[in-house]
Amino acid sequence: xxxxxxxxxxxxxxxxxxxxxxxxxxxxxxxxxxxxxxxxxxxxxxxxxxxxxxxxxxxxxxxxxxxxxxxxxxxxxxxxxxxxxxxxxxxxxxxxxxxxx
Amino acid sequence: xxxxxxxxxxxxxxxxxxxxxxxxxxxxxxxxxxxxxxxxxxxxxxxxxxxxxxxxxxxxxxxxxxxxxxxxxxxxxxxxxxxxxxxxxxxxxxxxxxxxxxxxxxxxxxxxxxxxxxxxxxxxxxxxxxxxxxxxxxxxxxxxxxxxxxxxxxxxxxxxxxxxxxxxxxxxxxxxxxxxxxxxxxxxxx
Numbered sequence: 001x002x003x004x005x006x007x008x009x010x011x012x013x014x015x016x017x018x019x020x021x022x023x024x025x026x027x028x029x030x031x032x033x034x035x036x037x038x039x040x041x042x043x044x045x046x047x048x049x050x051x052x053x054x055x056x057x058x059x060x061x062x063x064x065x066x067x068x069x070x071x072x073x074x075x076x077x078x079x080x081x082x083x084x085x086x087x088x089x090x091x092x093x094x095x096x097x098x099x100x101x
Numbered sequence: 102x103x104x105x106x107x108x109x110x111x112x113x114x115x116x117x118x119x120x121x122x123x124x125x126x127x128x129x130x131x132x133x134x135x136x137x138x139x140x141x142x143x144x145x146x147x148x149x150x151x152x153x154x155x156x157x158x159x160x161x162x163x164x165x166x167x168x169x170x171x172x173x174x175x176x177x178x179x180x181x182x183x184x185x186x187x188x189x190x191x192x193x194x195x196x197x198x199x200x201x202x203x204x205x206x207x208x209x210x211x212x213x214x215x216x217x218x219x220x221x222x223x224x225x226x227x228x229x230x231x232x233x234x235x236x237x238x239x240x241x242x243x244x245x246x247x248x249x250x251x252x253x254x255x256x257x258x259x260x261x262x263x264x265x266x267x268x269x270x271x272x273x274x275x276x277x278x279x280x281x282x283x284x285x286x287x288x289x290x291x
Contacts, residue, residue: 005282005285005286006282008285009278009281009282009285011227012227012228012230012231012234012285013231013250013251015224015227015228015231016227016228016231016232016250016251017250017251017253018224019224019225019228023141023142023145023151023154026141026151026154026155027137027138027141030133030137030141030155030158031130031133031134031137033155033159034130034133034159034162034163035126035129035130037159037163038126038163038166039126041163
């Protein structure tokens, strides 16, 4: 149900809708001012450190590739001494063991 | 580079966008000329003075310029510009929330004198009353009530402009209206 304060508010809205501030003087030569500002922004070179953060995904990618390569090609040394000594020599170790050497 | 020379027909917004993207500043300037009225009108609803109105409009069109490449041409350009304008107005409201309680005492005295002296029901007085009440709303409340009641946007349009869901817009609009009613009564009571 619409109360008296609702009606009052609607009257205020109607008055505001009807009376919009005239801005045509402000709109004059707006394009010129805007384009001047855009040209000014274009001409200002951004310093390297302002662009550095944009390279963040590239940095992250490089780090990921390094981590993957290091894990793939240089696996972590085993903490077990026998395994460390016999690393990549399993065949020789088995033959020596079977031959009783 | 595509340039727009004098032709028999007015170029469409789409043609101007293509030319502007190709580096034709004149084309972008024409686009601004076509759409500035709507943006000025919207900014005028939220700005405190003409300087702020100009600042908001410049901000809107700088964003339009910078994001023009991301404009999908499946919808009218004016809708896209309106969405950017709504966001810039919202940003302007949020950036001033820390300063809203710092009205100089001179201004308060002037306002009190002004309202006591003037006729109560004049349209200027009503607009002034509404502006003072709107200034006391939170940024999201002011945005939603202004778009709905003054700019006469539908709930769907507000949702599209703000990124809020339609249900959220309805809730915010209802809440904003209740708060505004209370503020208006409070101002009238003083």
